[in-house]
Amino acid sequence: MNAAYRQLTIFQALMTGHIVSKADLATQFRVSPRVIQRDLSQIRQFIAEQHLFYELVYRRQLGGYQLITTQTTVSKQAILVLIKIALASRALTRAEMTQTIDGLLALISPKDQSEITPIIKNERFYYQPLQHEQPLLDLIWQLSQYITQKQAITITYQRQHRDLVTRTILPAAIIFSEYYFYVIAYNPKYQHNLFYRIDRIRHLQTTSQTIARQRGERVEEGEMRQYLQYMQPGKKITLQFKFWGIPEAALDRFPTAKITARHPNEGAVLITTTTFDTGAKMWLLSQGANVQVLAPQNFVADIQTELNQMLARYSASSSV
Missing domain, CATH: 3.30.70 (Alpha-Beta Plaits)
Incomplete structure (x- = not known):
């Protein structure tokens, strides 16, 4: 086994949360402890040169070296709560929910993942998405970009009774409420901010039309949430x-x-x-x-x- 392969094997063990012992590694790879010490030094140098958010430290009480993160990370408790909220929302398709949960779990160590996995196993198995079965992750991200860019768009929208209409709107905010994601958008035809359920958007495209709003017509979604029930604005x-x-x-x-x-x-x-x-x-x-x-x-x-x-x-x- 060459040095590069040996160092990659050690680095992989460190990245997966293992404590590595210099003596154990020397026995495993049939090399001297000095060679392992040189391997660890090169791994430490690689981390520094690549500006990775890790530090290789020696844990005397554990009898070995450990890779710790130097970046502020989300706790396993927070990950569990976020997964529980996501599952309760039922807002995503089964495939998107799997993608989301796996992505959240990847933010924590394998040991923490092993603690959370049995807690959510039953809910994951019985997860039942909403009836619309529309993928939302990419669409929500796309709409978010249009909001940031103040870009007007034309959408084909399926109304409550399944008829399709075309609307040119200026997206202003995205809100989640009662199982559904909504985009709040200014509609120049009605001169008002209206709510559109994102799963009912069948097609969208940008438009060169400029939509101007008065200051009083701008959406303050944080404030709006103080008064809003079931996404029904009213008076x-x-x-x-x-x-x-x-x-x-x-x-x-x-x-x-x-x-x-x-x-x-x-x-x-x-x-x-x-x-x-x-x-x-x-x-x-x-x-x-x-x-x-x-x-x-x-x-x-x-x-x-x-x-x-x-x-x-x-x-x-x-x-x-």
Whole structure:
């Protein structure tokens, strides 16, 4: 075995997290410890010359040499959390989810990978992607580039009832919510920022058309998330409702929410928040008898109308 092959073998062992002993290596390769010391010195020199984010150090308590990273790395705990979130999202195809998980695991040592693999094994096996089965990774990256470049694009978009439309838009932000990725884009035809589900984009291409927005029409996605529910913008309102459920459930749903009064005799709290009305109505109706909307009055009337329509459907079905 020549020196180059021996050094590559040692370097591979170090890269895969092994502790290498000079005496053990000398026995394995049938050379003197001095030769192994020279090999290790050359590996150390190679790391320095190539500006790799590693350092070869001697661990006295372990009785050997170890390759440690000098770059800030993500912890195995963070990798586990990210994988769990990705699996729960169901947003990617099975192939893309496999690619994503394997890529995240590659950021940590083999030992850490071996700890995480059995924890996620069951979820990986039973992973069920969403019905659209559209690859998204490349498309999301492409849209992100257009946002950075302020590039207008023309898309062929499949609407809710499966009909196709063509829209020329200026992408402004990408948001993930309730299983889906959305691109928020300014549509000059409607002079408004609209939401487009990325999995429904069937084709896109750049356009030479210049789309100008006013300062007030620019998207502040961080701020928007404070008021947005189920990706339904609607009209911004100051909402007030009495809640009999677990208060944290409502406070977490509405980031700007505060408890403004408590009613211990009723087991309820009064919550005030600023939010968009359409998505808020969807969540409030899902809470059944645990919620009573108090303000604004026109929104109360809207909720009452919706409840009456719901009751009418059940009344009609029971009479059939």
